[in-house]
Amino acid sequence: MKAHVYTPEEHRTWARLFERQLNSRTRQIHPMFAEGIRILELESDRVPDLNRVNTILKHRTGFEGVLVIGHEDPRSFFPMLSERKFPIGNFIRSAGDLGYTPAPDVFHDLYGHLPFLVNDEYADFSEKFGRVAAQYLHEPELLRQFERLYWFTIEFALIRTPEGNKVFGAGIASSASEVEYALSDQPKVTPFDFEKIRHLEFKIDEFQKQLFLLESTAQLYDCLEDFDSGVKRQ
Ligand SMILES: [Fe+2]
Structure with a gap:
């Protein structure tokens, strides 16, 4: 897909978003996140060029960002992950509501x-997640359990660190x-429990009231x- 050519206003939107995340990057999110931003040399003042970012990322872990339109269907998303590809929306939100x-x-x-x-173990886990989930592309109810696990961890988990609880999920971090x-x-925070997550519905259009x-x-x-064994028993 041809990369969207960002206007000066759209680059400013990126710059404003990047600037207002400074505190969260340095203090509130797991340190591997700031480390990844540094390694990928993400620009503060403009939407980074995906090809340039991919050159670094591929060299590190073999992952690459791939441009897509709209929300990626789980039936194509998990196979992408298993090939170390990650979908990247080919647009930026409007300046009016950041x-x-x-x-x-x-x-x-x-x-x-x-x-x-950028992190080796995280990348290995992501590829494996894609591979395991992709066994269920034709069994929507079972696939849904992997969507939930993904949602409550990769997108919205918190994590304990020696410096206190930090954000681990990318959906929060962004x-x-x-x-x-x-x-x-405000949110209800409970210990990570994948058996609970397996059947827990989530809403995508509001702050997450339940976090793990x-x-x-x-x-x-x-x-x-263990999660997959539980799916197989059903
Ligand atoms: Fe996401």
Whole structure:
């Protein structure tokens, strides 16, 4: 797909979003995120050139961002992940409402997800997640369980660190207001429990009222086989 040519106003939208995430990047999100932003040399003042970012990312973990239109269907998303490809919205939200995007845009996808995918273990886990979930492309109810696991971890998990609880999910990390909300006493935060997640519905158009707290990255990376065994028993 041909890359959208961003206007000066759209580059300013990126710059405003990037600027207002400064505090969350440096203090509130798991440190692997800021490290990924540094390694990918994401620009503060303009939408980064995806080809340039991909050159670094591919060299690191073999992952690459691939331009897509709109929201990626799980039946194409998980196979992409299994090939170390990550969909990137080919647009940026409007300048008028920085907190809202109708579908995952370049700020959510590129800024929120790609920095995590610089990390070797995270990248391996993501590929495996895609591979395991892709066994169920024709069984929507079972596939749905993987969508939920993905939602409550890769997009919206918190994680315990020696410096206190931090944001781990890219869906939180790419929204300044959701970072504040997630780390406040407003959402219900409970220990990571994939059996609970398996059947838990979520809403995509509001702040997440239920969040799960990971004890470590390993707790997440090691859960896939058990999660899949539970799916297979059904
Ligand atoms: Fe996302």
